Amino acid sequence: MVKTNSSSWVCLVGALVAFAVCSSVFAAAAVSPSSAWASHNQAGLAALKAARYDEALKNFQAALAEAEKTGAEAALATSLNNLGLLHTRQGKYAEAEPLLKRALAIREKALGPDHPDLAESLNEVAAFYHGQGRYGEAEPLYQRALAIREKTFGPNHSAVAYSLNGLAGLYRDEGRYGEAGPLYQRALAIWEKTSGPDHPSVATGLNNLALLYRDQGRFDEAEPLYLRALAIREKALGPNHPDVANSLNNLAGLYHAQRRHDEVEPFFKRALAIREKALGPDHPDLAISLNNLGELYRAQRRYDEAEPLFKQALAIREKTLGPDHPSVATGLNNLALLYQAQGQYDEAEPLFKRSLDILEKALPNHPNVAAALDNYANLLQAMRRGAEAAEFRARAAAIRAKAGK
Numbered sequence: 001m002v003k004t005n006s007s008s009w010v011c012l013v014g015a016l017v018a019f020a021v022c023s024s025v026f027a028a029a030a031v032s033p034s035s036a037w038a039s040h041n042q043a044g045l046a047a048l049k050a051a052r053y054d055e056a057l058k059n060f061q062a063a064l065a066e067a068e069k070t071g072a073e074a075a076l077a078t079s080l081n082n083l084g085l086l087h088t089r090q091g092k093y094a095e096a097e098p099l100l101k102r103a104l105a106i107r108e109k110a111l112g113p114d115h116p117d118l119a120e121s122l123n124e125v126a127a128f129y130h131g132q133g134r135y136g137e138a139e140p141l142y143q144r145a146l147a148i149r150e151k152t153f154g155p156n157h158s159a160v161a162y163s164l165n166g167l168a169g170l171y172r173d174e175g176r177y178g179e180a181g182p183l184y185q186r187a188l189a190i191w192e193k194t195s196g197p198d199h200p201s202v203a204t205g206l207n208n209l210a211l212l213y214r215d216q217g218r219f220d221e222a223e224p225l226y227l228r229a230l231a232i233r234e235k236a237l238g239p240n241h242p243d244v245a246n247s248l249n250n251l252a253g254l255y256h257a258q259r260r261h262d263e264v265e266p267f268f269k270r271a272l273a274i275r276e277k278a279l280g281p282d283h284p285d286l287a288i289s290l291n292n293l294g295e296l297y298r299a300q301r302r303y304d305e306a307e308p309l310f311k312q313a314l315a316i317r318e319k320t321l322g323p324d325h326p327s328v329a330t331g332l333n334n335l336a337l338l339y340q341a342q343g344q345y346d347e348a349e350p351l352f353k354r355s356l357d358i359l360e361k362a363l364p365n366h367p368n369v370a371a372a373l374d375n376y377a378n379l380l381q382a383m384r385r386g387a388e389a390a391e392f393r394a395r396a397a398a399i400r401a402k403a404g405k
Contacts, residue, residue: 033075037066041079048086051283051320056086077106081124088128091325091362100125116152116159119145123166130170133366133403142167158201161190165208172212173367174403184209200236200243203229207250214254226251242285245274249292256292261300268293284320284327287313291334298338310335326368329358333375345383352376367403370396 033041044059060083067075084099104121111118126141146163153159168183188205195201210225230247237243252267272289279285294309314331321327336351356372363369373396380389 033072034066034070037063037070037072037075037079040066041075041082044082044086048082048089051279051285053086053090053320057083060086073106073110077103077110077121080106081121084128085124088131090321091327092322093128093132093362096128100128114148114151116149119148119152119159119163122148123163126170127166130166130173132363133368135170135174135403138170139167142170156190156193158190158194161187161194161201161205164190165205168212169208172215177212177216180212181209184212198232198236200233203232203236203243203247206232207247210254211250214257219254219258222254223251226254240274240278242275242278245271245278245285245289248274249289252292252296256296256299261296264296265293268296282316282320284317287316287320287327287331290316291331294338295334298334298341301341303338303342306338307335310338324358324362326359326362329355329362329368329372332358333372336379337375340379340382345379348379349376349383352379365399365402367400370399370403373399 040059040063044056044063047053047056047059060079063075064079064083067079080099080103084096084103087093087096087099100121104118104125107115107118107121122141122145126138126145129135129138129141142163146160146167149157149159149163164183164187168180168187171177171180171183184205188202188209191199191201191205206225206229210222210229213219213222213225226247230244230251233241233244233247248267248271252264252271255261255264255267268289272286272293275283275286275289290309290313294306294313297303297306297309310331314328314335317325317328317331332351332355336348336355339345339348339351352372352375356369356376359366359369359372373392377389377392377396380386380392
């Protein structure tokens with residue numbers, strides 16, 4: 001999962017294990033999926049993993065048509081789910097939601113209310129709501145998925161750990177740290193017991209507990225967890241795996257928060273090099289690394305080095321995700337902050353306005369909208385437009401009050 005950091009939104013990866021793409025579900029389906037469906041589905045999954053979204057869309061739509069033609073419920077639910085997850089990745093939330101909910105309804109009808117495969121769909125819809133800041137809708141779905149898995153598998157199964165992890169991530173994002181910590185710790189303990197201390201799932205648990213400690217300002221406790229997660233991933237996956245880049249990115253984010261800038265740059269640069277080689281020049285995760293290195297340079301007032309990184313990150317996101325994705329809003333926001341820091345207010349203002357417009361349409365009442373409002377208000381204040389600034393700050397305060405923050 002991607003975490004935002006204050007109003008500059010440095011992206012930290014790995015908060016949640018969410019949106020796991022389904023390739024098959026309910027083994028005892030009345031009608032078996034066709035070979036054509038399986039071929040389109042697998043091609044769509046491969047394209048989605050590589051962020052080739054147009055190719056993924058074409059294949060997932062063909063798979064959906066094949067599933068509807070044959071009447072295979074398992075294939076139909078999987079196709080709806082995967083298409084919904086693709087739209088979510090692209091920021092097309094209005095299109096994604098009915099697909100994910102229809103997949104959930106099919107599985108619930110076919111499998112009953114307590115089937116473990118239903119828990120997978122519950123988790124995915126919960127993660128969708130979570131990502132939109134619809135925390136009140138996400139929580140009962142996470143809780144129901146957890147209850148199903150505990151009942152089916154017992155309290156110490158790895159599937160239970162994934163549900164605990166998702167619910168903990170929700171509580172962390174809500175600032176409910178006292179509730180998040182025990183869930184993260186329990187998930188980590190399960191993974192260590194079921195998979196061994198050097199398994200990548202343990203690295204996920206360590207990483208997420210470290211993210212919680214970082215949010216709480218418990219930097220000295222977060223660092224050894226990040227370092228152990230990095231060591232596990234390097235040993236298990238190799239030094240050039242994208243998950244290693246995620247660990248490097250998060251460790252750098254911790255050092256950045258501590259203003260240990262001399263230690264930050266090598267980690268951000270190594271993460272960037274891994275992603276560029278492993279994922280290619282147009283992958284959204286590469287944009288995260290470019291953005292984060294640019295944010296470091298902005299903090300160090302190395303403005304000439306920051307600007308091309310922010311622009312490249314923004315171009316990747318617009319090309320890959322489309323012009324109205326929330327990640328594009330992040331890129332616009334950070335480029336605007338760069339211009340504001342240099343006193344280039346006329347260049348900054350249209351970027352802040354476009355960023356805010358994207359977020360208000362895509363994620364109304366999300367905390368990131370409040371951050372965008374505050375950022376624009378700060379610019380207006382610097383431009384001596386105090387009355388307008390006060391209006392935007394009031395709107396930000398209203399969003400936070402509604403969210404309970």
